[in-house]
Amino acid sequence: MDLPLWGDYIDIHTHGSSPIPGIYAIENLMAHEGRTPGDIPEQAFTYGIHPWYLEYHTVDRLISRVQAVTGFTNLFAIGEAGFDKLRGPSNELQLKAFEAQVLISEEIKKPVVIHCVRAWDELLPAIKRLKPKMPWLIHGFRGNVELATQLLSKGMYLSFWLDFVMRPESSKLLRSLPKNRIFLETDGADVNIRAIYDKVAADLNLSVDELKKVILKNFKEFFIQYNDKLA
Numbered sequence: 001m002d003l004p005l006w007g008d009y010i011d012i013h014t015h016g017s018s019p020i021p022g023i024y025a026i027e028n029l030m031a032h033e034g035r036t037p038g039d040i041p042e043q044a045f046t047y048g049i050h051p052w053y054l055e056y057h058t059v060d061r062l063i064s065r066v067q068a069v070t071g072f073t074n075l076f077a078i079g080e081a082g083f084d085k086l087r088g089p090s091n092e093l094q095l096k097a098f099e100a101q102v103l104i105s106e107e108i109k110k111p112v113v114i115h116c117v118r119a120w121d122e123l124l125p126a127i128k129r130l131k132p133k134m135p136w137l138i139h140g141f142r143g144n145v146e147l148a149t150q151l152l153s154k155g156m157y158l159s160f161w162l163d164f165v166m167r168p169e170s171s172k173l174l175r176s177l178p179k180n181r182i183f184l185e186t187d188g189a190d191v192n193i194r195a196i197y198d199k200v201a202a203d204l205n206l207s208v209d210e211l212k213k214v215i216l217k218n219f220k221e222f223f224i225q226y227n228d229k230l231a
Contacts, residue, residue, distance in 0.1 A: 002043045009197060010215050012159050013046070013080070013113060013139045015188030023193055025186075026076055028113070029069075031062040037072050045072075046113050048079035049097045051088040059093060063100045070108045076223055078105040079113030080139055083122040091122060102130050111135045111222055114156075120147065127154050135222055140164070140187055145176050152181055157222055159183035160200070162191045171203045179204065179214050180221070 004010050004024035011017070011025040019025075027045045029035050032053035037045055047069045049062045069075055081101040083094050105112045111134050116123050127136065138151060141158040148158060158181060164170050165184075174182070184196045201211040 004216060004219060006216060007212065008216070009193045009212065010183070010219055011186050011193040012137070012183040012219075013185035013187055017186065017188070020192075025193075028080055028188075030080075031065040032058070034065075037069065037074065044074050044076045046077040046079050047075060048081040048101055048113065050080055050115060051082055051084045051094045051097070054089045054093055054097055056089070056093060059097055063097065063104075066101060066104055070104060075108075075110065077111040077113050077137070078102075078108075079137075080115040081112060082115040083117070083119030084115065085118040087117075091119075094119075095122065095126070098126065099130065102126075102132055105134050106132060109134060109224075111137060111224075113137050113139050115139065120150075124150070124154070127156075135224070137183065137222065139185060142167075144169075145173055148173060148177060152178065157181050157183060157218070159185045160196070161185045161187045162189060162196050162199075165196055165199045165203070174200060174203045180218055183215060183218060183222075 008022060008024040011023055013028055014025045015028050017025045017027060027040045029045050029047045030050045030053065031048065047066060049066060066078065078101050081098050088094055102112060114136055116138060135155060135157060137157040137159055139159045140161055142164040184193060184200060186193050197208050197211055201208045
């Protein structure tokens with residue numbers, strides 16, 4: 001299995017991307033789509049149940065689909081899984097699907113990629129209750145310094161995409177964070193991850209090469225199951 005090399009741009013979370021030399025992208029597959037790892041060109045993927053597409057009559061089938069892909073060596077994490085107060089079914093159903101996916105991640109010792117929209121009061125009690133040993137990543141984070149600090153105190157990682165990093169308030173937030181907890185992503189948008197690296201590197205007063213080293217080191221620490229395979 002190919003893994004990112006020094007010099008690669010790492011796109012930690014994308015949908016429907018095409019391979020681009022020099023960019024290491026992790027494709028997100030969603031259980032409701034029915035796509036399989038064989039349907040994607042990328043070398044690594046995550047797989048989970050997105051809260052938008054949950055229904056009472058399909059939740060057990062979707063959980064079974066997540067379980068079915070756990071044997072693939074290029075499955076890097078479970079998710080995106082999580083909570084959404086603006087779109088999706090009841091909190092009860094979202095919680096059922098989320099907890100099932102966390103249990104799978106703990107069983108196979110792989111991290112969880114989380115979608116959370118205005119539902120931190122669901123997510124934070126879940127991490128306290130479930131006490132996961134595997135790390136969690138909040139993808140597409142766009143909150144404030146106080147929320148970021150709270151999530152980091154629980155051991156979480158945060159990932160950012162272009163829409164947020166171009167906002168004026170993002171610079172202060174990024175500079176307030178420990179560099180060893182950040183990732184960058186395109187989330188399937190028609191943007192190049194290089195543009196996100198350029199902006200974040202400038203905000204952090206780093207060169208792009210220095211930021212690449214930071215993200216690669218974070219990758220090694222987050223995907224702990226591949227530590228012995230990463231140079």
